[in-house]
Amino acid sequence: MAEQSIQDPFDTRLGGLLRAYGDEAVGRFEAALIADVAITRGLRSISILERLRAVAPTLRLVAVAAVLGLALAVAVLLVGSLPPSDPSHIVYVRSGDVFVTDGQGGHRQLIAAGHADANQAGYLSGDLSPDGSRVAAVLGLSTRLTVDILAVTGGVHGTFSPTSDGLGMQATWSPDGRHLAVVTGPGRDEISDLFVVGPDGGLERTLRWPEGFVSYEPIVSWSPDGRWILVTGCPCSYTSRGLWIVSPDGSTTRQLAESAGAVWKAVWSPDGGRIAFAANGLWLAETDGPARHLVPPSRTENTYIAGLGWSPDGRWIAMTIGDPTSVHETGTETFALVVVSVADGSMRTLVSGTASKTVAWDGRIVDWHVLSGEAMVDGPYGDWPKWTPDSRAILYDSIAVGETYPAVRRISLDGSASTIVIPEIDQGFDVAS
C-alpha cells in the first residue's frame, strides 16, 4: 500500500536523531565487527549448551515434583477454606487499580491499588474466580509481571511470581476455582511458559511445550468442563499464531485447526466441546475433530474480530469487530458489536459506530475521535464481550461520542435497552455469573 505524503518535519527530525543515537553504539563497536569471530565462536558453544539443556529438564522435573507434592497439599487445605461464593460481581481496572462492583455496577469498591507511576504499570487486568470470591490480577511492576490473588472484599491471598521473565501475561481460573492457568509472553530464552497455579498463588505445575513455543499477547482460557487449557501461540516464527489445547496435567498437547491461519482470539463453548476462534473469518473447532467456518471471510471481509463471547445457553457468539482496511488512510473507521447464530452463522449488528482518523505518512494517527455511535478499544484486555447468566444481554466496553474513556455497557440480545453499567474504565473487565 502506498504511503501517504503528509510531510511532518518532526518525523524527519526524529528519524535523524534516532539514527545518530544508534550510531553511537555502532561507533564504539565498529572494531568489534570482530564480533563476527566472537559470535561464530560463541555459536559453536551452543551445541554444548544444547547438551546441558537436555539434562536440565530432568533435574527440573525432579524439583518440580518435590514442590508439587507440597504445593498440592497446601492448596487442598486452603481451597477448603475459600469464602462463600457471591455471584454477579464485575471486576475492572482503572488507572492501574482494581475495582469490584455488583452485577449492576453499584457498590463500587477499590480492592487493590497498583501504584501506577512512570516506572510501573500497576494492575493490568483482573479475572474473577467462578464463584466471584477472588480476582487473579496481573500486576505490572517495573521489571516484571506477577499475578496477585485478591479477595473481592479486599486483601491479597497470595502472589505468583514466575521465575521466567516473559513479557505479557494472562491468568484464567479453572471452572472449579481451585487452580489458575497462567501463560507468559516470551522471556529471555525466547519461549513462553504455561503454569498451573493454586488459588493462593503457589506453583503447582509447569506444563511442557513444543520446542521453542512463543505466545505473544497471549490468550489463555480454561475449558468449562475443566479438561483443557486453551492457549494461542506458535512453536516457530513470530507470525504463525496457532490454537493449542493442553491437558491440565500436562500429559497431552494438541494443535487444532492448523490450516486456519493465524489465530487472534478464541473462546470456549459453554459445554467445553468446541472453540470459536477468529482467523480469517470466524471458525468453530472441535477439541478432537476438524474445524469449519461459521462465518466465512467473504462475510467478514474488511473486518477485524477483536473479541468473542459465547452465550451461556450455547446459541450465540458475540463479536466485537473493527475495520482494518483503512489502517493507513485518513478517513473513517467502522466498529460494531455483532451477534452470530451458532446454528446457521447468521449475523445481527447490535451496536455500530464510526471514528474519524487522520493518519500521517508513516501510519501514525495524529487525530482520532468518535464520529457516531460507539467505537471499540483494541488491546489485549479490551473488546471481550461477556454475557449475562440468562443469555439475554451482553456486557461490553466501548467509547461513545463525547466520551474520553471507555465504559462498560449492557445491551439486550435484541439490541434494545442499552445502558452504561460502569463509566470510565481503562479497558477490559470480567464478570462472575
Added chain:
Amino acid sequence: MERDASPSLVDLAARGDEAAFTRIVATYHADLLRIARVVCGDIDLAAEAAQSAWIVAWRRLGSLREPARLRPWLMAIAANEARQLVRSDTRRRVREIVVRDPTTTPADFGVAVRVDLANALGSLDPRDRALVGMRYLAGLESPEIAREFGMTAVGVRSRLSRALDRLRKELGDG
C-alpha cells in the same frame, strides 16, 4: 538502501554454514546495535543485546519462512533481546548519556540534544521504544511491525501514535 542477504545465503546459514552466517552478521550487526541502543539506551547493554540476538537468530534461522524479510526479522529479535535486558537490569536505564568525541558526532546531535532524546526515550515503555525503532530504523510500516512482533496492526498503530505523541512533547515539538 535496503540490504537483504540473498535467500541462498540464508539457506546456507540455516543449514549451519558458519561462513554464510558470518557474512550475515557483517551485513546486519550495525542495524542490530542501533535498534538495541534505542530500546535499552545503554551502549554496553546494546552490544550485549546484539550478541544475544545473533545466538537466537542462529538457532531460529531455519524458521524464517521468507528470507527476504531477514533484516526486519533480525532487528525484531534484537529489539526483543534489548527489552529483556532492560527489564532484567534496573540499574542501567535508558538515562545513560555518553559524552563522545565531538569529531565523531554528527553536527546536529550535540550533548544537549542527546540528553533530551535519551530522556524522551526513557519516558517510554521498552516495547514502545522497540516499535519506534522498528518504524524509524528498520523503516517498517505498522502492519509489517505487527507481523514481526506478533501484534495486530491496530495495536501497533495505536501504541506508536501514543509513543510518538509523547516523544513530540518531550522533545519540544508538541
